[in-house]
Amino acid sequence: MGNGYSAMEGIEGQRYSDLEKYKANCPACMSVVQNIIDIRYRACAQSVTVDDVIIRDPLYGYLNSMKFMLNNDLYNQVLSIVINEKDCIDSLNWLERANLKIESLVNKPI
Numbered sequence: 001m002g003n004g005y006s007a008m009e010g011i012e013g014q015r016y017s018d019l020e021k022y023k024a025n026c027p028a029c030m031s032v033v034q035n036i037i038d039i040r041y042r043a044c045a046q047s048v049t050v051d052d053v054i055i056r057d058p059l060y061g062y063l064n065s066m067k068f069m070l071n072n073d074l075y076n077q078v079l080s081i082v083i084n085e086k087d088c089i090d091s092l093n094w095l096e097r098a099n100l101k102i103e104s105l106v107n108k109p110i
Helices: 016-025 027-044 050-056 058-069 072-084 091-106
Strands: none
Touching: 016 027, 016 050, 027 050, 027 058, 027 072, 050 058, 058 072, 058 091, 072 091
16 A cells, blocks of 8 residues: 555554545545645645645644634634744644744634
């Protein structure tokens, strides 16, 4: 398969077929995956696969939750912050730095 994980064992009890179902049944999730692929390529010249993003990228879970909680305008602002706070070597640091700025954006009084 060339995907780095077993079709029999999967990741944390999930099978490869479960991942394929997830990708097929969550178009909004896949748009987040594409956002991350684009950001990593533009900001860091990194090429990652869809599976890599879903399984290994700490930005994915965070941005996926933002996508479902925020309107499109705020989500696009979040993406801009993520790009500006890039850390191409340490994804967790990247996420933490971006989160500090995102928290102030989304927690502004109305």
